Amino acid sequence: MPHDVFTPHPLVRLLGKPSAAFTCADLVEAVAQLELQQVNLRYLGGDGRLKTLAFPVDSREHLVEVLARGERVDGSSIFEGTGAATSDVYVVPRHRTAFVNPFGERPSLDVLCSFYDEDGAPLAYAGEQVVRRAAESLTRETGMVLEAFGELEYYLVGDVDALFPVEQERGYQESTPFSKGQRVREQVLGHLTAMGVRLKYAHGEVGNIKEPDRQLVQHEIELWPVPVEEAADALVLAKWVVREVAHAHGLEATFAPSVSSDGAGSGLHVHSRLVRDGASAIVDPDAEAINDTARRLVAGYLATSRALTAFGNTVATSYLRFAEGDESPEGICWGETDRTGLVRVPLAWLGGVVEGMATHANPGTDNPVPAPAIHPQTVELRLADGSADVHLLLAGMAVAARHGLTDPDSLELAERLRTDDHDDFEQLPRSCAESADALEAQRTLFEADGVFPAEVVDAVLARLRSDEDAALVKKMVRSDDARAELVRRHWHVG
Missing domain, CATH: 3.30.590.10 (Glutamine synthetase/guanido kinase, catalytic domain)
Structure with missing residues (x-):
């Protein structure tokens, strides 16, 4: 359950819902309540490493725009074989992946992104789309x-x-x-x-x-x-x-x-x-x-x-x-x-x-071992x-x-x-x-x-x-x- 005391994800506890149900509005609310100062859009480069695009939180309007729409990036600097003339691609946040960044100088919300081409179609050669x-x-x-x-x-x-x-x-x-x-x-x-x-x-x-x-x-x-x-x-x-x-x-x-x-x-x-x-x-x-x-x-x-x-x-x-x-x-x-x-x-x-095994290890107990889902x-x-x-x-x-x-x-x-x-x-x-x-x-x-x-x-x-x-x-x-x-x-x- 989202309110389970064993849930270590602070956004899940705060918002009272599983991460799969996160929305843009949820993340805006979390940024406000946790007083986060930055949003990092994270995406996977062609070299397999996480990349970072950092946005200061300076207004609700800007925050909603970043979390709802994402941003454009230079695909030719991310993927091999992409020509500079047609390299603009979109990175769009996947809200369910959001987490509070435990590193960095400023308290930040990080969100993993997916790539899309100039027509809004999934970018065919991006790893997460493959x-x-x-x-x-x-x-x-x-x-x-x-x-x-x-x-x-x-x-x-x-x-x-x-x-x-x-x-x-x-x-x-x-x-x-x-x-x-x-x-x-x-x-x-x-x-x-x-x-x-x-x-x-x-x-x-x-x-x-x-x-x-x-x-x-x-x-x-x-x-x-x-x-x-x-x-x-x-x-x-x-x-x-x-x-x-x-x-x-x-x-x-x-x-x-x-x-x-x-x-x-x-x-x-x-x-x-x-x-x-x-x-x-x-x-x-x-x-x-x-x-x-x-x-x-x-x-x-x-x-x-x-x-x-x-x-x-x-x-x-x-x-x-x-x-x-x-x-x-x-x-x-x-x-x-x-x-x-x-x-x-x-x-x-x-x-x-x-x-x-459980009975032998714990003699005198007869509680059944719960079966996994x-x-x-x-x-x-x-x-x-x-x-x-x-x-x-x-x-x-x-x-x-x-x-x-x-x-x-x-x-x-x-x-x-x-x-x-x-x-x-x-x-x-x-x-x-x-x-x-x-x-x-x-x-x-x-x-x-x-x-x-x-x-x-x-x-x-x-x-x-x-x-x-x-x-x-x-x-x-x-x-x-x-x-x-x-x-x-x-x-x-x-």
Whole structure:
């Protein structure tokens, strides 16, 4: 309920309604009551980072104009391949995304925006419009909604702690004082939940790297399943907040897929589920395992996985992670709880397991464990990393889901690519150039139903091929200096 004392979103508490129901008038009222001095229109650039257009609050008339109409911006400075002569585009606030900015010099209301062209039509090549079309196409074709959430891994980089030094590769869910950066994690949790981003949890990850003059400590935030359009926005906001909080603590945050030859890289595993009429479509009631709909979803991801790397693994160091990571995908295959495959079906409280565990842990109690509104089973795609263009990645996953659900050969493919059948599986691309070739081979699938405009696919292909990274990766194997230089080049991806 909007008035629930557990609701951390101050605008929801103030206005007494869920964020999905926010209107322009609601936000004007919130600005007045909270005495906010600035409105920031936030939008996603072609580089995957949040951009800011700041407006002073100097009159009600101006405030209403900004929140109702938005503004014009220069698209040629935001997106690749946009000509200056026709570059004016509109950014229009999505009122449901509003939050009170926890950073900055002046108390501000921030609102995420969508792009529109000169005729007022959705801007075809804007990431948030691509993922929206992908989601709508999937639902139109199948009657199901794809929900997703990311496991966002990152490193905090700072001075060496002489009192409690980090232990190499021993950071998994460690506690202070052995864990470094717990205050950062806790502040990130607080800010994101107050902004309306739903989370499951945060913890220290396995990667601990100790160097002579600094330490690198890995962390993870796991978000909450929401429709893919919202999931993409949530990941972008999470990366922004992590960087802001880390900077305030004098630490550097990086989401780079590879940070050192001595430690784990950072992935971006994405969990997903299909929902129909408010219920999970990938498990049957009282079932002990996933159903055929889930297997078709798995097959869709596997069938398109090589092409999906074009959106999820966008820099040369992404392919180092594939080659060297202990828990990186070893082949295009899947399994249940198996962390070596590309797709994993994790434990999800199937059957009567929950009641038995709860009773054993709490002897003498017989209160039933409440069932979640939607069954928590997910399908985890372990492909992407911190370099991902998350809007295009999640749009691509929706396309893959649609393909798996409608392809008559999906169940046979899923059965053939199980990890327990054999271990001779096709491999993921080994370079950005190979990734580009894979996307080009399947581009008609992604362009179908108008989801991915041809110019977006062309821009992705050109960017992937620009580095000639296959030669760079070979050079890195022979030279530590070459590797270090490439890691530095892609240190602040996304």
